[in-house]
Amino acid sequence: MEDGLEILPVRGIGHIVAGDDLAELITAAAPWLADGDVLVVTSKIVSKAEGRLVEVPADGPEREQARREVLAGETARVVARRGPTTIVQTHHGFVMAAAGIDASNVDKTHLVLLPSDPDASARQLRADFRARGLDVGVIISDTMGRAWRNGLTDVALGAAGIEPIRDHRGETDPYGNELEITQMAVIDELAAAGELVKGKCDQVPVAVVRGYPRAGVRDSDGASVLLRDAGSDMFSLGTAEARALGLREAAQLPDGALPGRPVDPAAVDRAAATVAGLLSPALTVTAAEVVDGSGATAALHLTTRDTTPPGLMRLGADAHRLRAALAAESIVTLSLPHEDGLRLELSGN
Amino acid sequence: MEDGLEILPVRGIGHIVAGDDLAELITAAAPWLADGDVLVVTSKIVSKAEGRLVEVPADGPEREQARREVLAGETARVVARRGPTTIVQTHHGFVMAAAGIDASNVDKTHLVLLPSDPDASARQLRADFRARGLDVGVIISDTMGRAWRNGLTDVALGAAGIEPIRDHRGETDPYGNELEITQMAVIDELAAAGELVKGKCDQVPVAVVRGYPRAGVRDSDGASVLLRDAGSDMFSLGTAEARALGLREAAQLPDGALPGRPVDPAAVDRAAATVAGLLSPALTVTAAEVVDGSGATAALHLTTRDTTPPGLMRLGADAHRLRAALAAESIVTLSLPHEDGLRLELSGN
Numbered sequence: 001m002e003d004g005l006e007i008l009p010v011r012g013i014g015h016i017v018a019g020d021d022l023a024e025l026i027t028a029a030a031p032w033l034a035d036g037d038v039l040v041v042t043s044k045i046v047s048k049a050e051g052r053l054v055e056v057p058a059d060g061p062e063r064e065q066a067r068r069e070v071l072a073g074e075t076a077r078v079v080a081r082r083g084p085t086t087i088v089q090t091h092h093g094f095v096m097a098a099a100g101i102d103a104s105n106v107d108k109t110h111l112v113l114l115p116s117d118p119d120a121s122a123r124q125l126r127a128d129f130r131a132r133g134l135d136v137g138v139i140i141s142d143t144m145g146r147a148w149r150n151g152l153t154d155v156a157l158g159a160a161g162i163e164p165i166r167d168h169r170g171e172t173d174p175y176g177n178e179l180e181i182t183q184m185a186v187i188d189e190l191a192a193a194g195e196l197v198k199g200k201c202d203q204v205p206v207a208v209v210r211g212y213p214r215a216g217v218r219d220s221d222g223a224s225v226l227l228r229d230a231g232s233d234m235f236s237l238g239t240a241e242a243r244a245l246g247l248r249e250a251a252q253l254p255d256g257a258l259p260g261r262p263v264d265p266a267a268v269d270r271a272a273a274t275v276a277g278l279l280s281p282a283l284t285v286t287a288a289e290v291v292d293g294s295g296a297t298a299a300l301h302l303t304t305r306d307t308t309p310p311g312l313m314r315l316g317a318d319a320h321r322l323r324a325a326l327a328a329e330s331i332v333t334l335s336l337p338h339e340d341g342l343r344l345e346l347s348g349n
Numbered sequence: 350m351e352d353g354l355e356i357l358p359v360r361g362i363g364h365i366v367a368g369d370d371l372a373e374l375i376t377a378a379a380p381w382l383a384d385g386d387v388l389v390v391t392s393k394i395v396s397k398a399e400g401r402l403v404e405v406p407a408d409g410p411e412r413e414q415a416r417r418e419v420l421a422g423e424t425a426r427v428v429a430r431r432g433p434t435t436i437v438q439t440h441h442g443f444v445m446a447a448a449g450i451d452a453s454n455v456d457k458t459h460l461v462l463l464p465s466d467p468d469a470s471a472r473q474l475r476a477d478f479r480a481r482g483l484d485v486g487v488i489i490s491d492t493m494g495r496a497w498r499n500g501l502t503d504v505a506l507g508a509a510g511i512e513p514i515r516d517h518r519g520e521t522d523p524y525g526n527e528l529e530i531t532q533m534a535v536i537d538e539l540a541a542a543g544e545l546v547k548g549k550c551d552q553v554p555v556a557v558v559r560g561y562p563r564a565g566v567r568d569s570d571g572a573s574v575l576l577r578d579a580g581s582d583m584f585s586l587g588t589a590e591a592r593a594l595g596l597r598e599a600a601q602l603p604d605g606a607l608p609g610r611p612v613d614p615a616a617v618d619r620a621a622a623t624v625a626g627l628l629s630p631a632l633t634v635t636a637a638e639v640v641d642g643s644g645a646t647a648a649l650h651l652t653t654r655d656t657t658p659p660g661l662m663r664l665g666a667d668a669h670r671l672r673a674a675l676a677a678e679s680i681v682t683l684s685l686p687h688e689d690g691l692r693l694e695l696s697g698n
Contacts, residue, residue, distance in 0.1 A: 150575045234431050340658065
């Protein structure tokens with residue numbers, strides 16, 4: 001049999017209260033802990049030991065109200081809502097349902113918040129083990145949902161003494177191809193492995209991974225390197241929220257100086273196709289000469305054969321349709337009255 | 350020491366070609382396999398054994414073109430694009446970068462596709478082991494990115510002989526709370542655990558999980574239960590794509606019969622706030638009586654003091670701004686000429 005990993009449950013830790021010394025309780029429950037082990041510690045017992053609980057009414061609308069207030073306090077921004085589910089980004093940067101606030105495994109008058117700094121908690125716990133002569137890695141884990149896949153998995157909220165990412169960049173496979181898949185989130189995989197021997201109800205809040213190589217560990221490493229900031233995340237908002245954002249942007253299209261970037265004619269054609277059949281039959285759209293000053297790199301003239309008041313109002317609405325369609329193609333516009341119609345000035349954004 | 354799991358690498362399997370008998374190769378490499386083990390098998394060797402390779406030019410623009418065509422063939426819908434990255438939903442339902450098509454660990458003239466039916470592949474492989482007298486669970490795994498978190502993890506594409514989800518519904522914790530976190534995607538966690546002993550380059554395409562309870566297994570279970578359909582997914586589109594969708598919807602607001610659902614006055618107020626300061630100072634918006642027929646449950650009259658042609662065009666554009674803002678609040682509208690201005694009829698959607 002080949003050498004591999006062992007994933008071992010730590011039983012008998014019991015209820016944790018604020019001020020408990022987790023390193024002491026864990027070593028008492030697992031006297032077999034050894035140098036090189038990686039501990040996967042459920043965030044809830046870290047939160048409890050750190051006193052990250054808030055008192056709430058046990059039931060009724062007061063409880064719901066209190067819960068909403070606690071959620072608002074933990075929320076940096078709302079990512080998506082549907083029915084009773086609110087997915088937020090926490091102040092730490094985690095994207096989680098209900099900010100990871102949990103009402104399970106605690107009495108009904110309290111809610112458990114995430115540790116305020118899970119990487120710091122992991123570093124402290126690792127230091128506490130070191131003080132007992134044990135050199136272990138520590139991962140603080142919690143359960144999260146994910147996009148696109150049903151079911152939940154455990155991931156790492158905090159880590160110390162373990163490389164968060166195994167980086168294959170620069171490696172080549174046996175065929176000489178440079179690897180495309182480069183960065184494995186190994187602490188999330190270790191947290192998931194630990195969950196397999198933990199239980200939700202049977203008081204196994206710690207798992208030990210034995211045999212995982214911890215080469216190259218720097219104490220500066222933590223789980224926060226796994227947080228993708230909203231700006232570089234292709235899924236920073238829920239689909240419904242982002243769609244509504246687009247609708248609001250269409251409502252708020254500004255009329256101001258344009259950035260003067262080139263306009264892709266194919267993008268203008270796609271925008272025209274978007275509104276095809278929706279514009280007034282009386283409308284004529286023609287490409288117009290660009291005049292310096294506004295920052296436009298292209299322009300369109302909109303005129304109508306129907307110069308009655310309803311016809312002119314329709315021209316205004318049609319121009320706004322076209323502006324929204326152009327915005328969907330990343331073309332910014334400026335609308336100006338021009339002769340008997342409107343002039344749309346265009347720029348890339 | 351408590352009883353736990355072992356995660357064991359299977360080394361020495363070597364290169365796989367179409368038609369290879371994986372059960373034979375795996376049992377030869379791991380004669381220590383035992384009943385109850387769960388095998389985590391990298392999808393690539395399943396694809397290779399099943400001949401799921403396509404020939405492509407080794408380099409140049411022809412290779413890129415061929416790659417794009419292969420991707421299009423594997424794509425059911427595009428979820429998000431940014432720069433060189435295309436995230437799609439495959440015909441299987443997986444949401445993956447480049448549809449899981451892989452150019453690593455294969456010679457430069459081929460691309461490896463995902464198995465066409467990974468659950469069927471897992472069932473077949475499990476049956477092949479059974480024919481050799483071994484009762485094992487089989488997970489076919491691959492590496493995926495995810496929203497919100499950097500780094501990749503392995504998840505299950507296919508499974509047989511193992512419950513895909515561990516369901517805690519109905520369980521209560523020691524405090525009497527019913528569990529809120531109910532469904533753990535254990536096959537994804539097993540795939541992640543397996544990845545920890547596999548390598549990207551060193552030819553360890555199979556891991557064995559020993560000691561995981563496989564109670565309650567039905568042969569009908571497969572990894573496809575983990576696929577969330579786009580309709581119930583809050584992240585079915587990338588943020589930029591969904592925002593563009595909203596902009597296009599604003600360009601295409603229809604004028605047709607309304608569904609006759611009640612309108613939330615607070616939503617109208619939010620829409621008005623969206624366009625506050627953007628509408629013409631000459632514009633007046635007043636709540637109007639609802640007339641039967643259109644399906645409207647509320648109506649607004651828009652009039653302007655500026656009845657010059659530019660003023661009337663501005664009224665039309667402002668009405669469209671307001672319609673887009675109302676659409677962002679899930680209010681559908683119908684725009685009709687009315688006296689000297691426009692009448693917007695409103696309904697919930």
